[in-house]
Amino acid sequence: MSSPGSDEINNTSESTFLYQNEDDFDNTILTPDFLEFNEFKEHDIFLSLPTPRKSSTLKLHSTNLDSSPPKSSNSFAKMEKLANCSTFSGYSQDNAQKFLSEFKSYALLHDLRDFDGKKVAAFHLHLKGPALTWFNTLSERSKESWNPLKFRKSQQLEDFHSQILEKGNLLHKPDHEVLARFIEGLPEKMAFFVRAGQPADLSAALTSAKMAETCGYREKIFENAVSTSPPEQQSDISNLRF
Structure with missing residues (x-):
């Protein structure tokens, strides 16, 4: 009958005999079936996702942007200027x-x-x-x-102005008197318009009178207009009338 100590020695020597090298251990214990069974498998996250029932399309909302070049502010400024009077x-x-x-x-x-x-x-x-x-x-x-x-093209007013001016120069009348005689010779309402403008000289009075004539503001055509040759008794500029 063998003792317990001798059994342990026998087992150790048997193990040493069976697995004397690493290759023997791999061939006996690490079999393909053993390795496959004990292999640590990584979790595949894609396998855990549910299969979509139907495909969905993501719609992108596009904003219609005006690609035309900005309008020039200069053209608007020019038109605005033209619109004023x-x-x-x-x-x-x-x-x-x-x-x-x-x-x-x-x-x-x-x-x-x-x-x-x-x-x-x-x-x-x-x-x-x-x-x-x-x-x-x-x-x-x-x-x-x-x-x-509307403007009526007529030389009558200019003729009256020229003759008043010429007569005033012949009689050596001062400018303010020539101006007064010119205004007095105009129709009443036209004379009122010219006086309201307070003309500084005969030229300014003619401009105001032409403005009134342009707007059709004439009560009558020339009455007692001066003739080309002054009458015998016409010795003063006051006889000139429009």
Whole structure:
């Protein structure tokens, strides 16, 4: 009968005999089946995701952007400048012809026709001072259309001015008297308009008178107009009438 100590020695020697080298251990214990069974498998996160039932499309909301170049502010500024029209007061320093030319462009730009009252209304709004006072004295009938206010090309007013000036020079009259005689020779309402403008000289008075004539503000044609050759009894400038 063997003792316990001898059994342990026998077992140890048997183990040493069975697995004397590492290759023997691998061949006996680490078999393919053993390795496959004890292999640590990594968790596949994609396998845990549920299979989508139907595909979904992500819609992108696009914003329609204006790709056109920005409008130039210069063109707007130019148009805004064209849309404005200066006012006219009828004073000696005001240029009536320049105002009328500018107002003509203003009316064309805003499509103001001669046959309606819009052009007359716009003309009214651009008058102030003596010119506005003069306009307010016109009859309502003359304000119904622009046609009566149109410029009438006539040399009669210029002729009257020239003859007054010539006669004043011949008689050596002072400028203020020549100016007074010129205004007195005008029709009453036209003379009122010229006086309201307080012309500084004869040239300024002619400008104001032409403004009144341009707007059709004439009560009558020339009466007692001066002839080319002065009459015998016409010894003073006061005999010259318009």
